[in-house]
Amino acid sequence: MMAWATLSRRLSAVFAVLLLACCGASAWLQMRANGQHEQEVIQRLSSGLAAHIAGNSELMRPGGLNQDAVKDLFDKLMAVNPSVEVYLLDPEGRIAAQAAPPGHLKHDKVDLAPIRRLLGGAPLPVLGDDPRGEGGAGKVFSVAPLRVDGRDAGFVYVVLQGEDHDALAANVAANNVLRTTLWSMGLVALLGLLAGLAAFRLITRPLRELTAAVKRFETEGIASLEHETPRLERLSRGNDEIAQLGEAFTQMTRRIAEQWRELTLQDQQRRELFANISHDLRTPLTSLHGYLETLLLKAGTLSEEERRRYLEIALGQSRKVGRLAQEVFELARLEYGVVKPEKESFALADLVQDVFQKFELAAEARHQQLKPDIAPGLPVVSADLGMIERVLTNLLDNAIRHTPAGGQIEVQLRAQNGGVAVQVSDTGPGIPGELQKALFMRPVFMSGSRTDSASSGGLGLVIVKRILQLHDSDIRLVQQADKGAVFRFQLGGALGG
Template identity: 60%
Template sequence: MRAGSLSHRLSAVLAALLLTCCSVGIALQVRSAWRHERDVAQRLSLGLAQNIADHFTLMSPDGSVNATAVEALFHRLMEVNPSVEVYLLGLDGRVLAEAAPPGHLKRGRVDLGPVQRLVAGEPPPILGDDPRDEAGQKVFSAAPVRLNGREAGYVYVVLLGEAYDALSRDAALDAALQATGATMALAALLCLLVGLAAFAWITRPLRRLTEQVNQFDPDDSTVLDEALAMGPADAHPPAHDEIASLDRAFARLRRRIAEQWRELNAQDQQRRELVANISHDLRTPLTSLHGYLETLRVKSEALSQADRLRYLDVALSQSEKVGRLAQELFELARLEHGVVKPHRERFSLADLVQDVFQKFELAAEARRQHLVADIAPELPVVHADLGLIERVLANLLDNAIRHTPPGGSICVRLRSAGRRGVEVQVRDSGPGIPQAMQPALFTRPLLSARGREGSGGLGLVIVRRILQLHGSDIRLMPAVGEGAVFRFCLSDLHESLNSA
């Protein structure tokens, strides 16, 4: 794993969290131990002040205090138990007697609220004012001093005094440092071992996915075959975490890229074949045109008038083929690049078929062919671009007329297709289309598509592109006997609006 990897970052975050938790745990443990110690000390020494009040005379019958004698007593008691500090308080909380070293007494009055609560029997721990600390509070023991049956003051014993604080502070500090160092070392070791192991296991699918992404190369046919052979990503088991979801998403993306890459390669191949076929289509009539024109120039004086006219007719025919192919190529380029946008309108397809028949009537009569319109009654109107659909019908009829022998017939059949609108079939009685040429019939121009003189041109390619702009497509139907049958559908107005 390189520096700054996801596993390292996750391990660093875990280490920081463990360090924080250990620090907080140590602080809470020290605080809990300190509170427990104060509670235990107060409970154990709860009757200490009462014993002092019962066994020692701290006040004279007149209510005065022999401060010197009381301080000497308190001093001896504190020598017996150095952790305690003994004070005699008045009824107002003022310190009447104490045995503190000079300068150690920081306040001369103690709040009697905690004292009275402890005397009243409230359970410990209860903290009271520390006379040797201006703001500190300590656990204490307290008992009233009585004269003639009345309270005259209080014995106030601080259980954990200055001497205890001085000793426990250093000991606690050393213990805390030792505990903290041991805990930190253990936490760091656990973080290193557990974190690296856990995150290596957690991020293993991510590393595998990263490796797959780095190895994915669309130019490698083996990688594309593997992506397509995996099947749809939706068939994979459902994802249970984010990395698995990412893996499934990449699998879908990889398959989609593989499919699109294959489609692009296929389209590129089709374009190459299109350019090659168009070059062949252009070269043949141009060569013929050049040959006849050169013959007219070289042998003009030797040719008869009839021969010159015949040569000119052939040259003119070849020139028309070049012009027609150039026009088709220009039209296909405009369709492919989205320049042509269909302008939909309502019209009757039956009327359009009759108009197109009139345009091809003379060409069909010249070849002794019959144009048949088989139109079902009450057909719905269609919602399409009138000019583009007219071009579709014209291309199909022109193609059928050129490849149908004299005396044959061309039939245009219109039927209702239910929700799909109107079904159109264009059938001829020509030789049909060879099986080998059918797969590429609508993707590239075919030379002598039906084994006859002339070129297939780009007519069928243009037809398919126009129909795709209308949300439809054209198919070559299996024909019984001779001839070719082309079928496509156009939606009516209602269906077009719903699909939009």
Template identity: 40%
Template sequence: MLKTLYTRLSLGLFVLLLAIGLLYTVISLYTLREYSASVNQALHRDLAKNLVNDQHLVRDGQLDRSALEALFALYMTINPSLEIYLLDLEGTIRSYSADPAQINRERVSLAPIHRLLEDPSHYPVLGDDPRSQERQKVFSVTPVPSADAPEGYLYVVLRGEEYDAADQVARSAQRLTMGMWALLVSLAVAMIAGLTLFRLLTRRLRALTRLVADFESSGMRQTPTATWRDKRPVVRDEIDYLGVAFDDMATRIASQIEQLTEKDAQRRQLVAQVSHDLRTPLASMQGYIESLKLRRDRLSPDEQDRFLDIALKEGRRLSRLVDELFELAALEAREKQPMPEPFPLAELVNDVVQKHSQAAQERALTLTLSGDPALPTTYADLAMTERVLDNLISNAIAYSPAGGNIKVIVGHTDGQPEVHVQDNGPGIAPKDLPHIFEPFYRGDVSGSTRHAGLGLAIARRIMTLQGGDIQVTNLAAGGASFCLRLPAHSPRKA
């Protein structure tokens, strides 16, 4: 239960409100006590002076002791909360109205008395309580005159023992009950308001939590249907930002998992294809060598040479396939990085065409080079670019029928150098065009299933690493056209 944010916020609010309520109660009680003392002292400011004058405590310049005794007895009966003391000029208690057994002081401090006499409007001023060594209370005081000089002070404690006892009873009963009810009602109202506010504030968090849970239960493969961005196109606070960030993260994770699943399927398929393609020349080579070993005495020299030639051809095919596998793996792992440099693309294309001219003539093919030789300077890896051109022209020679034409055209589009390699062979089936650059993709060529090998996959990877591009289309007149685009050289790349 305590694991939810709403519950923790509610518990925190309750503890906070309880602490505030207790602090408010303490402050209120202290303030009320100070206020009550100030009011009491203000109302009875001249009480001591009036007692001296009204009760005729001073007669013929002398303190009338009998009148003082009568005053003590009178006020103990009329107002038991008042305690009257007669002090000398040193603050020593000379007479009093209280029970002698309850007097715990012999003298009181004169500093509060002087302060109140100097500024009667300053409230509250607390003086010593003769009944306690620690307690202080509000009082009223006046000098008691005599013939020559003041004889002392009439010191009246306004909130004596009787008052404290009555106040304690009232405080422990009605006042305490009312205070507790006021505190409980205030806490309840504040708690309900706070819980309602927290529920409104955490509503979006709960919705986002449900989206996260749904995304997790789907194996992180399904992007949340109700995206935060659709509901709140503007990021207004941290919760909106968290929702938008989760949407982006969930989309990327789902896409990456889908890509990983697809890559894993491609890896399994690639392993199966590699195993088959390695097994085929290996089995052929092994078969011819075993036949040569078992039937050597029955084979003519020409047949033995033919068997050896076939085995050697299959061995070279196997070696070439292994080399291509290592090359593609190095390119995929970025272990083999291009080293770009500026060079004239037309000259490189011309050299590659001349290199393949003999192979084209042997198959009765016409290999021509045309286009604009004044191309922008190319900025790429010379050896890698030659590797791609070799592959494209070799494929064109391999798949073109005898007597066909292979055109190599150089040019540029928007200042970007490009090379087109076109043949008039069978072309590529439309369903195979999107997959032609995938490793070991098998497509239909002239009605038979042929092997595409790794050459085109290597060419695509090389062009990607160099910042270029390679594309393929079918010509309307028949045949395929491969377009090779390379980045142009600029002074900033020098």
């Protein structure tokens, strides 16, 4: 867009055109009103002129008009007031006598309707025909009936603004009035334009500041939004459209900043995830490689018992690598939307009993107790059966591996908000405070903790969180007296269940 076509300049141009149009219309209306006022004043002042002329008894004689007296009277009136033109009309409005120079008379008859309106007391000004005019606009006049021997002989018709008046008025208008009007219009337009430019500049200043903020965001990136926040908050104060635009932009910048921080955090968590997975893979792979290499180098010197022990250790490390690889694959499918939940209605209590059966032998080997705490009359839930089984399996497997011998793992089911609230708890050491914040966002590997990489891939809780998010739910770690780690989440009930 060209440089001159800014919003304030376009508004100023439109304002200037409208201002000039208004000034022109105002000047035309003022001149027209002044003209009508002048006509009314002249007609009122001269209302008795025609009656005074009609009262002159010398104008008529028994045989008709006294031409000598008429000419003498007309010449005297024209000499005293050159702007008036006097006519004698017969009862039909035809001109019976006049003093116009040869060739100046254009009409020989005058319309009687305006004459009757004026004699009837119509509001002034009343315009009548101009015998010397070319037609069009009428002239103010004075009129009086002319009587001879008690009978109507016609009218004395006096045009109060005749040819000489029009010529003089045109000359004065051309030399003075028009010039004054144009200068007045120009001055008013200039002052109005200057005031409009200042007003538009003040009005559009918030828009310019918003534009500058957007340009800085385009060039400097997300960092510029933090510095622009105070200014944007100031622009959003008020109730006008610009303030509403500023408020909307402020909210947008805040949302962008929050999303950017979230994306930055997610990127950092993803980097830590890859780093932790690489660390967790390297440990069992190094161990596996070491034991296999030992078997190869010392194959002839190892006893059968030592060979078997080395193979069992290598096999255990291989299982850990396989389990971690499976968890990474599963998490990738959940992260990128490859897996979609296929919901169905089922009783969560039955699923809990089935999962308990899977861990009975592992719990007995550790002298642990699996305790179901299931409330009666639970509603049927709507969820992906396989995914929820995976959630319970991960939570129970994690609890069993980190609960000391003689401990207890409990799964509690309660009806809540039309669904079922699930709580999985154990009597283990719990999760250290420094690991709790990022527990469900990334794997945390710390020797001796519940998420020790020696016994866990560290991705079980991350997978649990992703699965529950696909079910419009969430999992959280809660503090509870006399308990180790306590996890809670909720599943929605099935319609009509």
